[in-house]
Amino acid sequence: MKKEEKIKVGISVGDLNGIGTEVILKTFKDNRMLELCTPVIFGSTKVLSFQKKHFNTHTNFHGISHADKAQHGKINVVNITKDPITIEYGKSSEEVGKFAIKSFTEATNALKEGTIDVLVTAPINKHNVQSEDFKFPGHTDYLGQTLEGDSLMLMVNDTLRVGLLTDHVAVKDVSSAITPELIEKKVNIIYNTLKQDFGISKPKIAVLGINPHVGDNGVIGVEDDEVLKPTLEKIKNQGKLVFGPYAADSFFASSNYKNFDAILAAYHDQGLIPFKTLSFGQGVNFTAGLNKVRTSPDHGTAYEIAGKNKADHNSFKEAVFTGIQIFRNRNIYKEIAKNPLKKQSSKI
The missing domain is CATH 3.40.718.10 (Isopropylmalate Dehydrogenase)
Incomplete structure (x- = not known):
């Protein structure tokens, strides 16, 4: 039997002044996660290195130019900008809002192209992301327009x-x-x-x-x-x-x-x-x-605790697990739909 290739989980970083990056770092601090999936973060190695130092998480990143260059066994980061970004924990920022949407839209494009299998989105501030190019109440509304279904x-x-x-x-x-x-x-x-x-x-x-x-x-x-x-x-x-x-x-x-x-x-x-x-x-x-799988944690940016190393990462971790399981279930369902007899002969 051919060894199953690890599922590529694309991650948009959300609002950098909130708890998004913190819960991402805490989730993948556990090396066992890399045995389950291949993370592809749409962000910046410079920004993540700053955040890693701030939260004292010993996490190494592999910078890449495009999601299709992601390597298994590593935490891949698609560098979506070379420009410096000012991070002020707990504050709303138009600059950070633009970066959050760039991360999200580029991750969505990778999902459409199939260079990632699942998308997990960190929380955004629905106010500071609004612009001429993005006029949506949130992730779900944009995805509903961009993806099929x-x-x-x-x-x-x-x-x-x-x-x-x-x-x-x-x-x-x-x-x-x-x-x-x-x-x-x-x-x-x-x-x-x-x-x-x-x-x-x-x-x-x-x-x-x-x-x-x-x-x-x-x-x-x-x-x-x-x-x-x-x-x-x-x-x-x-x-x-x-x-x-x-x-x-x-x-x-x-x-x-x-x-x-x-x-x-x-x-x-x-x-x-x-x-x-x-x-x-x-x-x-x-x-x-939708025709693609997207999950997110059940919380927001949590500005009140941002930067204080107090964020609980369990909801984000569960979002990763759930996205992977749904992706697998959907593929099994498609295989059975193609070959109904397979269901009768398959072993559980």
């Missing part, structure tokens, strides 16, 4: 998976944004990703209500009765195991979430507050529905 933010921690009908949408616009077409599209994305990316043959999906108490039969809003319920009924009739809508306030507290393979929340905070409470900093943000 329809994107869905899926938060993952072991068997807990929470997706969003609407993500970076103002609360006042949530109900008008949720249409039958959007519900069907998002349910289909989460259904397909559970099958191909997580190896679940018959996914069970729970959907949370839009209004408190699912609208209380129209007393607190009609969207659940007029939009959500009939659409879910239509999806059920297609043979998918979709349940709900459930009242969001009691769904997680009652541990009902443990009965499902994924939960689809109506809006950002409805899904992410319980997810982050339950995941204890171990969560991963996975962009489902």
